[in-house]
Amino acid sequence: MWKRLLFCGWMLVLVAPAWAQDAIERDPGYVNLDEIEGWFSKEPKIVVNVKGALLNLVAEASRYEDPELADLLRKLKSIQVRGFDLRWSDFEDVQRRATALSRRLESRGWDTVVRVRDEEEYVDIHVRVEGGTIAGMVVMVVSPDEDETVFVNIVGQIDPEQIGRLGRKFDIEPLNDMTLKRDF
Amino acid sequence: MRYRMLLVVFVLLCTTLPLAGCFYSREIAHTRRDLERHYPDADFDQKVVVSLGPASLHTLGWLAGLAPEEEAQMAHDYLSEIDRVKVGVYEVRRLPDLDDFDPPSLFRFERDGWEVAVKAQEDEEIIWVLYREQYDEVRDIYAIVLNDDELVLARVQGHLNRLLERVMDDHYELRNFVADLDLK
Numbered sequence: 001m002w003k004r005l006l007f008c009g010w011m012l013v014l015v016a017p018a019w020a021q022d023a024i025e026r027d028p029g030y031v032n033l034d035e036i037e038g039w040f041s042k043e044p045k046i047v048v049n050v051k052g053a054l055l056n057l058v059a060e061a062s063r064y065e066d067p068e069l070a071d072l073l074r075k076l077k078s079i080q081v082r083g084f085d086l087r088w089s090d091f092e093d094v095q096r097r098a099t100a101l102s103r104r105l106e107s108r109g110w111d112t113v114v115r116v117r118d119e120e121e122y123v124d125i126h127v128r129v130e131g132g133t134i135a136g137m138v139v140m141v142v143s144p145d146e147d148e149t150v151f152v153n154i155v156g157q158i159d160p161e162q163i164g165r166l167g168r169k170f171d172i173e174p175l176n177d178m179t180l181k182r183d184f
Numbered sequence: 185m186r187y188r189m190l191l192v193v194f195v196l197l198c199t200t201l202p203l204a205g206c207f208y209s210r211e212i213a214h215t216r217r218d219l220e221r222h223y224p225d226a227d228f229d230q231k232v233v234v235s236l237g238p239a240s241l242h243t244l245g246w247l248a249g250l251a252p253e254e255e256a257q258m259a260h261d262y263l264s265e266i267d268r269v270k271v272g273v274y275e276v277r278r279l280p281d282l283d284d285f286d287p288p289s290l291f292r293f294e295r296d297g298w299e300v301a302v303k304a305q306e307d308e309e310i311i312w313v314l315y316r317e318q319y320d321e322v323r324d325i326y327a328i329v330l331n332d333d334e335l336v337l338a339r340v341q342g343h344l345n346r347l348l349e350r351v352m353d354d355h356y357e358l359r360n361f362v363a364d365l366d367l368k
Contacts, residue, residue, distance in 0.1 A: 042283055043283060043286065045305040
């Protein structure tokens with residue numbers, strides 16, 4: 001009996017970290033941004049992967065300087081960012097792939113809340129609503145301007161009005177001045 | 185007088201013997217060698233390599249604890265949360281193409297379960313921050329900074345969430361204390 005209990009306990013200790021790792025990937029608000037790296041010939045210039053204890057650390061660091069931001073971060077589970085340099089010659093191809101990703105997200109129950117298409121810029125913002133609150137957000141900004149092609153996935157309870165604050169904290173230029181109203 | 189001399193020698197021996205061999209970090213030097221092996225275009229020349237292990241940090245903490253000043257007591261508390269600090273600064277003799285520079289792909293980092301928290305690449309500088317967590321706490325941070333002049337490798341091990349909480353609490357208390365003084 002004790003041997004069995006000990007065995008079960010030991011298995012739990014071994015399996016728990018792997019399970020915790022998977023937990024965020026099974027979250028409805030999570031999108032794996034690694035596939036996007038394959039769209040570009042060069043490695044991303046900006047990579048941010050902040051989750052779990054590291055996210056708590058960032059929230060803690062903001063506790064007194066910016067308590068509102070700290071509260072915002074505490075409600076999040078993960079922040080992923082990929083930023084690339086984009087050549088004009090690749091603009092059309094990346095737009096096409098981003099459109100395919102947008103369609104895939106919509107077919108999985110994500111809502112499109114912002115869509116901008118012009119000659120120099122492609123912007124899509126999707127949110128995933130679960131039980132009346134936002135559980136995830138995907139921001140795609142594709143532009144051949146410098147530092148302007150950025151993909152962001154935020155998992156957790158996001159206040160869309162605070163999205164610019166996150167942009168300033170993590171130095172994501174296209175998000176800096178972004179404000180979304182809550183009533184979508 | 186003779187007894188006092190003996191006491192001083194005894195204290196010096198007690199404090200320096202546990203520190204012998206602590207100050208040079210083989211791990212930092214190995215990482216630099218791995219980088220040079222992996223990127224044959226790279227050539228780095230050692231400027232400083234420092235490692236402070238538990239013995240040296242506890243000794244420093246103990247010495248700080250002896251001082252009556254509040255700041256010294258804080259330093260004592262902070263040092264108790266840090267297990268190890270390793271820093272290496274190398275002069276860059278020859279630099280690889282920064283676009284290909286990807287330290288997390290080194291076997292050393294993959295094998296040991298490091299995760300990328302942040303990568304930021306400007307024109308002439310690249311910064312990688314890797315981390316590992318254990319029991320919902322960030323226990324290890326590894327920063328790699330490479331530019332035309334220097335390669336900096338720095339690793340901090342300890343209870344980093346707890347450390348930051350302490351720093352933030354003290355910072356807040358000190359700030360309130362100073363604000364009270366100003367009012368009076």
